[in-house]
Amino acid sequence: MIKRRIACLQIDIQFGDVTANLQEVAKQFNHLDADVDTVVLPEFWPMGYSLDRLAEVVEYDMLTPIKTLAKQYNVDIIAGSVPTKRDGKFYNSLPVITREGEVVFWYDKVHLFRLMDEENFLAEGKECGVFTLSGVTSAAVICYDIRFPEWIKTQMLEDVDLLYVVAEWPKQRLDHWRALLIARAIENQVYVVACNRVGSDPNNTFAGHSMVIDPWGQVISEADDQTGILTATIDLAEVKQIRRQIPVYEDRRPDLYRLK
Numbered sequence: 001m002i003k004r005r006i007a008c009l010q011i012d013i014q015f016g017d018v019t020a021n022l023q024e025v026a027k028q029f030n031h032l033d034a035d036v037d038t039v040v041l042p043e044f045w046p047m048g049y050s051l052d053r054l055a056e057v058v059e060y061d062m063l064t065p066i067k068t069l070a071k072q073y074n075v076d077i078i079a080g081s082v083p084t085k086r087d088g089k090f091y092n093s094l095p096v097i098t099r100e101g102e103v104v105f106w107y108d109k110v111h112l113f114r115l116m117d118e119e120n121f122l123a124e125g126k127e128c129g130v131f132t133l134s135g136v137t138s139a140a141v142i143c144y145d146i147r148f149p150e151w152i153k154t155q156m157l158e159d160v161d162l163l164y165v166v167a168e169w170p171k172q173r174l175d176h177w178r179a180l181l182i183a184r185a186i187e188n189q190v191y192v193v194a195c196n197r198v199g200s201d202p203n204n205t206f207a208g209h210s211m212v213i214d215p216w217g218q219v220i221s222e223a224d225d226q227t228g229i230l231t232a233t234i235d236l237a238e239v240k241q242i243r244r245q246i247p248v249y250e251d252r253r254p255d256l257y258r259l260k
């Protein structure tokens with residue numbers, strides 16, 4: 001039995017205000033249950049979708065305070081996503097931070113969301129989001145990525161037990177959010193832990209409804225549309241048990257799948 005207690009910080013994000021957003025994250029850490037192992041933040045928590053401020057925001061040292069929180073609270077952190085800059089290009093990047101305060105993995109969002117103008121400001125990631133954290137083979141993707149089952153499957157084929165999703169998913173497509181996350185859990189027989197934001201920016205109102213879904217597709221915990229912490233305990237032994245019961249990985253027919 002490998003149990004993990006996970007907490008999603010479902011926060012409101014102040015548009016372009018890194019200081020206020022860091023304060024909000026730190027405030028929420030004060031309310032964590034003492035037995036939490038892993039904390040998950042939403043997409044672009046330092047700034048929201050104020051994409052015209054990317055150049056300014058990347059200069060800000062957003063991760064030192066998050067690393068300090070990891071050590072102080074003795075938790076691993078899937079640190080939502082933050083803007084990064086490499087070779088003159090900006091990325092929507094997800095850092096994985098251990099309880100020792102080390103950044104051990106980065107994932108860059110692969111599918112850019114045109115409805116929110118991402119392709120005008122950001123470059124696409126090209127690498128898989130698979131990593132090991134406190135002994136659990138995990139993967140992480142960002143928001144729009146969940147609409148691409150081929151991309152999620154590519155990662156799940158690396159023996160992943162736990163899929164993290166960080167998002168700023170708008171309220172008007174809440175039904176898609178729920179259906180896509182549940183489908184990804186069922187078809188891949190993995191735990192899905194999805195952290196969304198709440199509140200509004202000048203263009204959108206966001207759905208909240210962070211969710212923890214088991215590998216059978218049952219929603220074991222779901223938030224409403226208010227700020228708060230969604231906490232759930234997962235038992236990773238369930239993954240193997242469900243894959244034995246319905247062996248979809250063994251029954252795949254990739255020789256027939258024409259995905260290009």
Ligand SMILES: O=C(O)CCC(=O)C(=O)O
Pocket residue numbers: 112113116142143144145147168169170173176
């Ligand atoms: O796919 C959607 O409906 C929402 C995606 C999104 O908001 C994002 O990727 O930031």
